[in-house]
Amino acid sequence: MSVRDSVTDGLYGLGWATVKKLPEPVARGLGRRIADVAWKRRGKSVLRLESNLARVVPDATPERLAELSKAGMRSYMRYWMESFRLPTWSKERAAGSFDPKDVHHLTDALASDRGVILALPHMGNWDLAGVWVTRALGVPFTTVAERLKPESLYDRFVAYRESLGMEVLPHTGGAAFGTLARRLRAGGLVCLVADRDLSASGVEVSFFGEKARMPAGPAMLAQQTGALLLPVTLWYDDTDVMRGQVHAPLDVPESGTRAEKTSSMTQALADVFAGGIAEHPEDWHMLQRLWLADLEERVEEQREGEQRT
Template identity: 40%
Template sequence: MNLDPGRLLIVAARVVPRLPAWMSGAIFRTVADVATTLGIGGTHQLRRNLARAVPEASERELRRLTRKGMRSYMRYYEEALRLPAASDVQLAARVRIEGSETVRTELAAGRPVVVAVAHLGNWDLAGAWATKFLAPVVTVAEHLQPEELFQGFLAFRRSLGMTIIPLEKDGSTFRALLRACRSGAPIVPLLADRDLSRTSVDVELLGERARVAPGPAALALATGNALVTATIRYERLRGPRRQAAGSRWGVVVDFGERIDPPVGAAREEAIAAMTQRWVSEIGDFVRRYPEDWHMLQPVFVADLDPARLKPAGSVA
């Protein structure tokens, strides 16, 4: 039995905005708890992934952490469905930014910034905030099936003000990103902590071999723009900020330092080194906040199906 939050979105998008926030929050927490208890959906894989982040955890601790992780994941969806109706005041109150000096300096100078992002916290909330208060957001969305599901995701994220480029296999996606970087000064966050294509990059994540997407490093190298990492975690809101946010939860977005290519390195070597750098930053973050890493799919090579596993190849 599979729990597919993407398909659930089609139905939930029509229902959740009509419900009181306390009710929809309770429903999604229940869904998370049931999925964890019954081991449905990607909960088994989430648990295996979290075991790498907290190797010292007992079985009981790992079960509790998996439940917290699923609650965090379902909170992301419940909140995301309400985002189109959020006011600017609410967005400002829900998001707290750390380490943004490099990003703001580059954007102020009219230069785009490429951001390596993982499935952490509520990335759609961070994107909606950035569109309003930082810079135009240009990003990529995986072309999901069925088409109704994909179009639903596109419409949702575009309603938040983001420019969405569908992920295609013919190279047009990368060319569209290049044009976006050359025609303005957007911020380009790319979810890249999972990639099974021939262009994937082998990295060390949480002490194990994993495969991630080369996109952030490749785009930064091709355009000469800055590459930084952004981590996103939940935090409980209290007092005036909670009242202004209209929510019990907000997120902290922490930007890392600029990641430059090694001096004199060849292109593929530079992409590999830059990718390992942001992956290491993500790994350090996940060790501290494992419950906010929403990775319900295989990312470590040891978990991948050998029959489907393609050898990592050159970066196109």
């Protein structure tokens, strides 16, 4: 393990060990201070967040974008502070910390025994939403986790999410797809964060008027297993309770090839995500490149760097 990886793993370990022991107001205040310091430094993540938000709110002035990115960093750190503390929360605390609208879409889908796929963007605290599902509804589910470096950090995340009642599969090529399909055919629940493609096989969509790629998995699983695909959006307000909305199931098109159906359903998913993000842009934690134009720009920058060396 490199020195950088050791430091990264150590910092996350310190967060899990220390933050969960702090009084709630102290942890919240610490998160805000860390967010504000990071925002003032104007590092790559903050600049990328502002660039992404500029597409979400195209008519925003530079001052408005700065306000949104500052609020976005505070929202992002709230996610981390909550996540570090989630394992210590009681069932009652977890159940009372999330208030989703239209949850009947989920309960009705679960009662159908067809299998259910919940697809979410990187909004609010998706771990808290997952804990609410396992503790308030008493429903276990399967999810997929991105392979992180160092490996020890990935292991920490897997152990953390498994302690919250989730079955966690590694995102390694298409290896997880078969297991997810089996869970759905058995009438189970699968939850996937699905607004950023981590493979080379994503579906091209129009997202806030520009081309991006999103994972094909949710739509393909729905087609292959007959499971219901429900988008979910999350956000914070001025209270201690996270808000959310369970959207109506997305229909599988009646005609077209499998690829055409996958494209149509993924675009429909992107449209629902866009609506939720537009309403609460500060709670969309997208600090990475997402749009194809930005990804192509990065490739060009790498090529220029290689030529200089």
